[in-house]
Amino acid sequence: MDLFDNLALGFGVAFTFQNLIYAFIGCLLGTLIGVLPGVGPVATIAMLLPATYALPPVAALIMLAGIYYGAQYGGSTTAILVNLPGEASSVVTMIDGYQMARKGRAGPALAAAGMGSFFAGCVGTLILAAFAAPLTEVAFKFGPAEYFSLMVLGLIGAVVLASGSLIKAVGMIVLGLLMGLIGTDVNSGVARYSFDIPELTDGIGFIVIAMGVFGYGEIISNLSKPDEEREVFTAKVTGLMPTAEDFKNMLPAVLRGTSLGSALGILPGGGALLAAFAAYTIEKKTKVKPGELPFGQGNIRGVAAPESANNAASQTSFIPLLTLGIPPNAVMALMVGAMTIHNIQPGPQVMTSNPELFWGLIASMWIGNAMLIILNLPLIGIWIKLLSVPYRWLFPAIVLFCAIGVYSTNNNTWDIWMVAMFGVIGYVFIKLGMEPAPLLLGFILGPMMEENLRRAMLLSRGDWSVFVTRPLSATLLGMALLLLIIVALPSIKSKREEAFVEE
Amino acid sequence: MIIKSQKDFFSGLLYAVVGSGFAIGATTYKIGTSARMGPGFFPMLLGVILAIIGVYIMFKAMVVKTPNGDKIGSWAWKPLFFIIAGNLLFGILLGGLPSVGVPAMGLIVAIFGTTIVVSLAGETFKIKEVLILATILSIASYCAFVLLLNLQFPVWPTFITG
Numbered sequence A: 001m002d003l004f005d006n007l008a009l010g011f012g013v014a015f016t017f018q019n020l021i022y023a024f025i026g027c028l029l030g031t032l033i034g035v036l037p038g039v040g041p042v043a044t045i046a047m048l049l050p051a052t053y054a055l056p057p058v059a060a061l062i063m064l065a066g067i068y069y070g071a072q073y074g075g076s077t078t079a080i081l082v083n084l085p086g087e088a089s090s091v092v093t094m095i096d097g098y099q100m101a102r103k104g105r106a107g108p109a110l111a112a113a114g115m116g117s118f119f120a121g122c123v124g125t126l127i128l129a130a131f132a133a134p135l136t137e138v139a140f141k142f143g144p145a146e147y148f149s150l151m152v153l154g155l156i157g158a159v160v161l162a163s164g165s166l167i168k169a170v171g172m173i174v175l176g177l178l179m180g181l182i183g184t185d186v187n188s189g190v191a192r193y194s195f196d197i198p199e200l201t202d203g204i205g206f207i208v209i210a211m212g213v214f215g216y217g218e219i220i221s222n223l224s225k226p227d228e229e230r231e232v233f234t235a236k237v238t239g240l241m242p243t244a245e246d247f248k249n250m251l252p253a254v255l256r257g258t259s260l261g262s263a264l265g266i267l268p269g270g271g272a273l274l275a276a277f278a279a280y281t282i283e284k285k286t287k288v289k290p291g292e293l294p295f296g297q298g299n300i301r302g303v304a305a306p307e308s309a310n311n312a313a314s315q316t317s318f319i320p321l322l323t324l325g326i327p328p329n330a331v332m333a334l335m336v337g338a339m340t341i342h343n344i345q346p347g348p349q350v351m352t353s354n355p356e357l358f359w360g361l362i363a364s365m366w367i368g369n370a371m372l373i374i375l376n377l378p379l380i381g382i383w384i385k386l387l388s389v390p391y392r393w394l395f396p397a398i399v400l401f402c403a404i405g406v407y408s409t410n411n412n413t414w415d416i417w418m419v420a421m422f423g424v425i426g427y428v429f430i431k432l433g434m435e436p437a438p439l440l441l442g443f444i445l446g447p448m449m450e451e452n453l454r455r456a457m458l459l460s461r462g463d464w465s466v467f468v469t470r471p472l473s474a475t476l477l478g479m480a481l482l483l484l485i486i487v488a489l490p491s492i493k494s495k496r497e498e499a500f501v502e503e
Numbered sequence B: 001m002i003i004k005s006q007k008d009f010f011s012g013l014l015y016a017v018v019g020s021g022f023a024i025g026a027t028t029y030k031i032g033t034s035a036r037m038g039p040g041f042f043p044m045l046l047g048v049i050l051a052i053i054g055v056y057i058m059f060k061a062m063v064v065k066t067p068n069g070d071k072i073g074s075w076a077w078k079p080l081f082f083i084i085a086g087n088l089l090f091g092i093l094l095g096g097l098p099s100v101g102v103p104a105m106g107l108i109v110a111i112f113g114t115t116i117v118v119s120l121a122g123e124t125f126k127i128k129e130v131l132i133l134a135t136i137l138s139i140a141s142y143c144a145f146v147l148l149l150n151l152q153f154p155v156w157p158t159f160i161t162g
Helices: A002-012 A015-034 A042-050 A057-082 A088-104 A106-140 A144-162 A166-181 A200-201 A206-223 A244-266 A270-284 A303-318 A318-324 A330-341 A349-353 A355-376 A380-388 A390-410 A414-431 A436-459 A473-488 A490-502 B006-026 B041-063 B078-095 B107-119 B128-146
Strands: none
Touching: A002 A015, A002 A106, A002 A355, A002 A490, A015 A042, A015 A057, A015 A355, A015 A380, A042 A057, A042 A206, A042 A390, A057 A088, A057 A106, A057 A303, A057 A330, A057 A355, A057 A380, A088 A270, A088 A303, A106 A244, A106 A303, A106 A318, A106 A349, A106 A355, A144 A166, A144 A436, A144 A473, A166 A436, A166 B006, A166 B041, A206 A330, A206 A390, A206 A414, A206 B078, A244 A270, A244 A303, A244 A318, A270 A303, A303 A318, A303 A414, A318 A330, A318 A349, A318 A355, A330 A436, A349 A355, A390 A414, A390 B078, A390 B107, A390 B128, A414 A436, A414 B078, A436 B041, A436 B107, B006 B041, B078 B107, B107 B128
């Protein structure tokens, strides 16, 4: 079996001392930022990108990936014990998890989240390994027209599935695409929108945008809200093991959460947050057995299902990135950046040209999941202590690390001025209810889209119908259109808006 | 006309202005034909799309009623100012401003300056606590970035190290 050979290669890479260390650092940092409310994976990965310059590409990607799925584990701890979402994707875990903690069952709730995540992570990794090869085959058949259509589908999918106001999110994408075009045009060498500023001819760094908008913008918005009352259930975490009854209830919920999460992770715009919401909604629709607590009052299924789903999704969302080179969400957009920093062009060729990177990364995810369950369950006490760190110590540190991070990308203070500007812009976005994630996706895809559009039109000699006459391209565009139509249907529209209001 | 959704109206306005800005800017580059696109083609296309989206959102914001007017709410000027100021100060202290003769003070001074200014953004400010935090952050940054990762920073003021 090819798959086993490949996985063996992957484990060979992942099990080297250096890569194990970086996987561990990634998972540790991921758990840390997951536990701390107000620090998200996007800002953290952006902050750490410059630090990975010195590392070999495999180690860098292993570490960054660890941060992403590690954050999904850590987020549940805060949700259960403090009733704050440590991570956006843990919002629904709060509902039942916190109630369990109040009833003195914080231990089983944490265990349900941890075990569910571990199971889901393993399944997600297997799916990633199994699907990668066939999807890559398909991707090699893609010409520029297909790539352009795929990006359209990806961007449309991202907003349809993952945001409130559809038209505003589409606007954010277009804005991102435009911002991605700033800088020297690769075809003609013309410096576009650079206003004769030499630094702008290289374009705006995506690290600058990610840190300014996701890091600073959010800190400013967090600080403008009054301090929330925190009630931490620290003393009550005794007895981690769930009862046999709990296990019986958990198991189907974990299975449902895992399958739903794996499926949603692959879709553009999917990822952890959406998966957790969908999984909780489905659990709520299933029958509550006699003797089982209703949802919202500490039902263990309400913890197990969304936590499994968000972890499964965070693994499978690597599939479109690694096979097609298209990032399905903001974190994956940063991974594209990380790969380009290390001179790896994301896309189907990664698997053939850098097999040790491709399979090493996948294998490291399984190892990382194993590390995380150890980090999160037996060592839970350490994380609980961390929760008592007040935000007024955290945000100066975050601002500082952001500033150091952007400076070190180019050793140039120009980037520091730019990140300040994007911090202001990010805060304006938050105030106006504009979501920044589609912007980042558009920004990353902008130059790629233009390049593929140009090539496709050059090949077709200016005939726009090429996008609908080539069957693969037409199918992709058709899917994008279908998504838009489905969302615009009145009955679905109202349901969808309802779902986002719940956030 | 009364604005029915403040948030939407102003985001629409933002799209419309930025979109037309990009489209107008694109006219200064070669547009080309669809078979041979110049550097202005794609930005022109996107700029026009963004402007249309913006106008549509503005229109909708004036027509479609929202339950509470979707107010933007007050701006958090204090955190906004101190976070951004702290960030700018970091750049000035670390690299200096050669054009106006501000010398580079290096990483450690920059960390102290930034931590103090940024901390002012919070609700409580205790100078003792902030100084301890700054000391911890300096030691941690020096160890992590300079010693461990070997990133190139001016650590001390230029007039001391020369």
